[in-house]
Amino acid sequence: METITTKSSAGKRGETIRSDCYFEIELTKSGGINLELKSKVKNLYGDSINNQVNELCKFFNLKNAQILLEDSGALPFVIAARFELAVKRLFPDLEREYHLPVSAKSAYTSSKDRLSRSRLYLHCNETKFFTNAGL
Secondary structure, three states, X not given: OOXXXXXXXXXXXXXXXXXXXXXXXXXXXXXXXXXXXXXXXXXXXXXXXXXXXXXXXXXXXXXXXXXXXXXXXXXXXXXXXXXXXXXHHHOOOOOXXXXXXXXXXXXXXXXXXXXXXXXXXXXXXXXXXXOOOOO
16 A cells, blocks of 8 residues: 655755755645745745745645745755755656746857867755855
8 A cells, every 4th residue: 555645855954054945845635835934034035935935836736735944045946946856755756847947147149169168067965065156
C-alpha cells in the first residue's frame, strides 16, 4: 500500500543562515492558501514575497495548503527554487519547472563575430556562493 505524502519541506533555517529560506508545505482539504511568513526583511519585502508565493501556488496548482516560510533575506530565485523543491517532494512525478521572468536588460544578443573565451560556473549547493553572481 502506497502512502500519500501531505507535508514536505525544503531549505535551510537557523540563526546562522543568510540569503536563504525554509519552506514547509502541508496540503489541506480546504481553506485555500494560508501563508505564515517569518522574515527578517518582512517590513521591506513582505508584500513582494507574499505575491511571489501566491504566484508559485498558482503555477503549481496548489489550491489548499498551509505554508510556512522562514526567510533570511533570500532573493526571489532562491525562494522560487526552495518552493519548487518542496512541491516536487509532495508530487515526485511533477515535471513543471518555474522560471522567473527575464529582465528586458538581459534580453540582448551578442555578436557572432566574437569568441567566447571563458565560461563561469557557480556552485548551487550554498546560496552564499551565488548571491552576488550578477556582479
